[in-house]
Amino acid sequence: MTLSLFALQLLNGIEVGLLLFLVASGLTLVFGVLGVLNFAHGSFYMLGAYLAWWLAERTGGLIWAVLLGVPVMLALGWAVERFAISRLYRRDHLSQVLLTYGLVLLFNELQRTLFGNDVHGVPAPRALDWTVSLGEMQTWGAYRIFTSIACLCIAIGMRQIILGTRFGMRVRAGASNGEMLEALGVDVRRLFSVLFSIGTALAALAGMLAAPLTTVFPGMGESVLVVSFVVVVIGGIGSIKGAFAGAMLVGIADTFGKVLLPSISSAIVYAVMAAVLIFRPQGLFGEAQAR
């Protein structure tokens, strides 16, 4: 493997990891603060991608699609939290798994009815239709550079909000002790709604940004959900830092696996997860919760 190919794969791995982080961070935040394991999280990614395709066809570009689509998904997240997720706060894991599994079935049907079951490509914005050459053979697409930078900005922004604002303080307090937060007079219900719709929008945004790179297809939500679970298990649930580290690790391992060991590439991320489970069952950044 030449140096330039190595560099390209590394950059691709980071980009895949950054997109994955957008999905996994919402999953881990919702679990950390609301205490709900949301299986429908992957559906938001899928709906985001389909929405991006549908809106891009009608408005003439991905940028408009993102600008219009994100508020729609924020609203959807709000509604899902109000009407379904909020009924789960005092319920066991089994109820959470099953109710959100039911939501997955409903969202799949929604996608099938609204957008059809076809596979679609979404063109990248024309302004980003150029490449940077790396060495003699490899080129790096401008859209990939843009996606990586956008995701990185969101990740840094999230860090600043969580560590540096009043809202972030409440989120952290909610993650460590929700009842105490409520007793101190914070409107926890509203906090939960806001947080859940932000998580929804992050997953949908990841789907929208990924649409030009991976095409839009019906099962995309489920595969991203499973990989996000792997990320969260590796990083430690409830930890944003862990989600970032896990997403990077999975993104890079997956990308290099596809180049170096193509025959067993789909198993590599699970092997990483198994290794983490053997040596550090609570995840890299998780608090002790091992059996």
Add this chain to the structure above:
Amino acid sequence: MISSRARLFLALGALALAAVPASGDRFWMQFLGKAMIGGIFAMSLDLLVGFAGLVSLAHAAFFGLGAYLLAGLSNRYQLAQMALTLPICMAGAAAGALIIGWLSLRAAGVYFIMVTLAFTQMLYYFLNDAPWFGGSDGLYVALRPLSNPIAAYYAIWIALVAVFAFLLLLLRSPFGRVLIGIRGNEQRMRSLGFPTRQYLLAAFVLAGSLAGLAGYLDANLYGFVNPALFGWRESGLVLMTVLLGGKGTLHGPALGALLLALLQQQGERLTEHWTAIIGAVVIAVVLFLPRGVAGLLEARRA
């Protein structure tokens, strides 16, 4: 655990199921055969969910392993005798459960759920992508151990009754009591000196091999396997069967399997959007019927 009246109903239900082949109706034999396989599958999961308190999403993997092993043995080695293939398939499912369980049980609570799902999905992708298992199209079972539909039906019936009796006895045994104790408070059981992880792993492997039995019977009944058997939708559906019937009751999940089979069949006939119906039913059961149909029957009597 089961009232005498419920026991009478169960015995009558089992007898009624045994009488179905006498009608000679192929459709009902296939339909009820499938529902009974679902019952075995759901009861084996109830051992984990309802009694040991483990919410596993890996259960479809062991069902699929049992089915694929039969397809492999029959297609590659022309092996079909039940005395040979059934133990191999169940042992294969148990071995899969041992590996996945050993890894997954290192994690507790919500981690366990996610890890079991991830490993199941790994097997799904593996069978879907690897060319020598027929890919996403699946495989036909060339030689079926029981190709006579009446024999296949009775094999399923016997398996259903035997698994029910076995699990009932198991739960009354000291082993079963320990599992129930772990569900109540794992910390306490460990303080009392029980190696809880080993107990849970034993239950996981046992349930996995019974799921393998269900998969074996399914492959025999349909003569066909495909990777969708492994999908997490199947795992979710069987979990839903357990909750619909009533977790922790054993006969409830078997009843749930029958109800779900009816729902699926009617739903498919009524509308092409039947997965939405299943989705809505799952949500409704979680919200309004957390103790399942068995709980409903119990409450009415009380």
